[in-house]
Amino acid sequence: MLRFILSRLLQAIPVIFIVITATFFLVRAAPGGPFDAEKVVLPEVKRALEAQYKLDLPLHEQYFAYLGDLTRGELGPSFKYPGRSVNEILFSGLPVTAELGFYALLIALLIGVTAGVFASLKPNTRQDYIPMSLAMIGICMPSFLLGPLLVLVFGIYLEWLPISGWGAIPGDKILPSITLGAAYAAYVARLSRAGMLEILSQDFIRTARAKGLPEWLVVTKHALRGGLIPVVAFLGPAFAGLLAGSFVVETIFQIPGLGRFYVQAAFNRDYTMILGTTVFLSTLIVLFNLVSDVAAAWLNPRLRSQFSGGKS
Amino acid sequence: MTGATTNENTANLLADAEQGSSLWQDAWQRLKKNRMAVGGGAVLLFFVVVALLTPWLAPYAYETQNLDLGASPPSADHWLGTDVFGRDVLTQIMYGGRVSLAVGFIATAVALLIGVTWGAVAGYVGGRVDAVMMRMVDILYALPFMIFIVLLMVVFGRNVLLLFLAIGAVEWLTMARIMRAQVQSLRQQEFVEAAISLGLSPAAIIRRHVIPNALGPIIVYTTLTIPSVMLLEAFLSFLGLGIQPPQTSWGLLISYGAETMEEYPWLLIFPGLALTTTLFSLNFLGDGLRDALDVRGSKD
Numbered sequence: 001m002l003r004f005i006l007s008r009l010l011q012a013i014p015v016i017f018i019v020i021t022a023t024f025f026l027v028r029a030a031p032g033g034p035f036d037a038e039k040v041v042l043p044e045v046k047r048a049l050e051a052q053y054k055l056d057l058p059l060h061e062q063y064f065a066y067l068g069d070l071t072r073g074e075l076g077p078s079f080k081y082p083g084r085s086v087n088e089i090l091f092s093g094l095p096v097t098a099e100l101g102f103y104a105l106l107i108a109l110l111i112g113v114t115a116g117v118f119a120s121l122k123p124n125t126r127q128d129y130i131p132m133s134l135a136m137i138g139i140c141m142p143s144f145l146l147g148p149l150l151v152l153v154f155g156i157y158l159e160w161l162p163i164s165g166w167g168a169i170p171g172d173k174i175l176p177s178i179t180l181g182a183a184y185a186a187y188v189a190r191l192s193r194a195g196m197l198e199i200l201s202q203d204f205i206r207t208a209r210a211k212g213l214p215e216w217l218v219v220t221k222h223a224l225r226g227g228l229i230p231v232v233a234f235l236g237p238a239f240a241g242l243l244a245g246s247f248v249v250e251t252i253f254q255i256p257g258l259g260r261f262y263v264q265a266a267f268n269r270d271y272t273m274i275l276g277t278t279v280f281l282s283t284l285i286v287l288f289n290l291v292s293d294v295a296a297a298w299l300n301p302r303l304r305s306q307f308s309g310g311k312s
Numbered sequence: 313m314t315g316a317t318t319n320e321n322t323a324n325l326l327a328d329a330e331q332g333s334s335l336w337q338d339a340w341q342r343l344k345k346n347r348m349a350v351g352g353g354a355v356l357l358f359f360v361v362v363a364l365l366t367p368w369l370a371p372y373a374y375e376t377q378n379l380d381l382g383a384s385p386p387s388a389d390h391w392l393g394t395d396v397f398g399r400d401v402l403t404q405i406m407y408g409g410r411v412s413l414a415v416g417f418i419a420t421a422v423a424l425l426i427g428v429t430w431g432a433v434a435g436y437v438g439g440r441v442d443a444v445m446m447r448m449v450d451i452l453y454a455l456p457f458m459i460f461i462v463l464l465m466v467v468f469g470r471n472v473l474l475l476f477l478a479i480g481a482v483e484w485l486t487m488a489r490i491m492r493a494q495v496q497s498l499r500q501q502e503f504v505e506a507a508i509s510l511g512l513s514p515a516a517i518i519r520r521h522v523i524p525n526a527l528g529p530i531i532v533y534t535t536l537t538i539p540s541v542m543l544l545e546a547f548l549s550f551l552g553l554g555i556q557p558p559q560t561s562w563g564l565l566i567s568y569g570a571e572t573m574e575e576y577p578w579l580l581i582f583p584g585l586a587l588t589t590t591l592f593s594l595n596f597l598g599d600g601l602r603d604a605l606d607v608r609g610s611k612d
Contacts, residue, residue: 011450011451011454012454014451015451015454015455018451018455019455019456022460023460023463026463026464026467027463027467029467030466030467030468136592136595136596137592139595140539140588140591140592140595141588142543142546142547142587142591144546144547144550144563144566144570145566145580145584145587145588147570148566148569148570148573148580149580149581149584151573152573152574152577152580156573156574240456240458241458243456243458243459244458244459244547247551248547248550248551251551252570262459263462263551266462266463266465266466266551266553267552269466274463274466278459278460278463281456281459282455282456282459285456285459286454286456289454
């Protein structure tokens with residue numbers, strides 16, 4: 001198991017390094033300097049600004065300086081908000097996005113697993129078709145459509161829930177969390193149904209039933225653990241998807257989180273902010289993938305014994 | 313020389329006969345029984361035909377505005393209403409659909425081309441080449457591509473061609489994995505060994521034996537890739553990072569519709585309906601094909 005974690009960790013390091021390098025040179029290759037917008041800037045001022053942001057150095061020196069900053073956890077100053085560092089902006093948005101993502105994931109897992117397990121118990125009956133049709137709708141209804149529709153129905157027509165903000169008015173966290181979580185609930189439902197169906201057809205389940213175990217115990221004690229391995233493995237990609245989804249959801253609901261900052265930075269051409277956010281989010285995603293892979297391997301007894309050197 | 317060609321032809325004929333008679337006809341029979349898949353295919357076909365014939369079918373010209381009319385709800389003149397510039401929504405959706413579907417199909421084709429070639433070579437050559445090629449796929453897999461595409465669109469401007477390439481470049485990875493797994497299992501089969509002993513070149517074996525036999529999973533995965541590509545395009549366009557005016561796409565129309573949905577909900581609902589219906593159809597068709605061709609583990 002330790003060897004598995006170590007090998008995955010070793011694999012993650014080059015990925016993070018590639019992300020940093022590719023992002024750095026991509027951003028530097030972008031047409032137009034960061035100070036081109038302010039046309040009235042005097043040449044001396046521009047030079048001083050460039051010196052401050054180290055833009056007067058040759059490219060490779062800028063790169064190594066940036067790598068050096070990164071090892072100290074410094075993501076550099078923001079181009080657009082002078083006096084504020086990328087770190088400050090990121091950490092002001094991080095708790096908001098983390099909370100939003102947590103609620104969305106909670107919704108996805110609670111609804112998704114329940115619906116998926118429920119459907120798998122009586123395959124090809126109404127108990128299977130109804131939740132799975134709903135899951136199909138969830139997959140085909142992108143968040144940028146679901147969000148505005150929910151706002152329209154629950155916010156504007158019914159006036160039940162607030163339609164923007166985060167933590168200012170009670171209940172304003174409900175619609176964004178549902179919008180972000182719905183598609184993942186659908187995926188989780190499909191995955192847990194498929195996983196459960198596979199496990200429920202195996203010999204050890206038949207043994208459990210044969211020795212007279214009640215069906216609910218067969219499901220909860222024996223089947224669930226194996227049946228949910230695909231769901232756990234999906235959490236890594238889901239995390240990346242939730243982050244990307246937060247771009248849209250935070251824009252729709254005007255939530256001051258990481259996703260909204262990233263989109264704003266993209267429009268403002270705030271290059272250090274884009275660079276810093278990309279590096280930060282990418283590292284998070286890579287690490288989360290790692291955690292989800294390790295968790296899935298740990299749940300799977302076959303894989304576990306394989307990686308702990310044959311001992312089971 | 314002539315003998316070798318005859319042998320090659322015989323081998324090909326045998327291979328064609330073997331898969332032509334049973335597998336594809338069976339699959340077609342199974343697919344026909346799946347009402348959801350057939351319905352999905354029919355709806356999709358309808359949308360594709362409409363998209364191809366849009367310049368002739370659209371009720372108004374793409375540029376036509378009617379500022380005096382402004383935004384109006386659905387009526388006899390404008391079946392799906394008009395937007396704030398008095399542009400016909402149905403016309404906008406039809407032209408937007410051309411772009412959305414084109415992105416879906418072209419980016420998927422890019423992914424298909426790269427992925428199938430990559431996977432076929434890796435699986436066929438095997439050994440160290442395979443290890444290196446699949447290692448590269450593993451590393452690329454771990455990259456947070458969504459963020460990368462946003463970055464690309466910011467850095468190099470919002471260019472449709474770049475969008476095709478960027479999306480295609482993301483989606484080829486799974487295709488390469490599927491193809492490699494197929495090729496590896498096919499290599500062990502007797503008819504491929506027979507073809508090798510008959511002296512067929514590796515390129516000919518891949519083209520004539522491996523690809524036709526790996527076609528099932530590829531078709532299924534392609535059908536399921538198109539909706540995810542279309543979603544990606546709509547996602548970027550919604551954020552303002554994808555398709556740019558004067559061009560339009562369903563994602564862009566949804567984005568405009570969301571801005572004014574309070575007063576003019578039809579501007580959000582109809583483009584949304586067009587996108588979801590298409591995604592539905594593609595997913596049902598893909599699932600149906602997977603069941604019909606009995607492909608397991610291609611996605612999810």
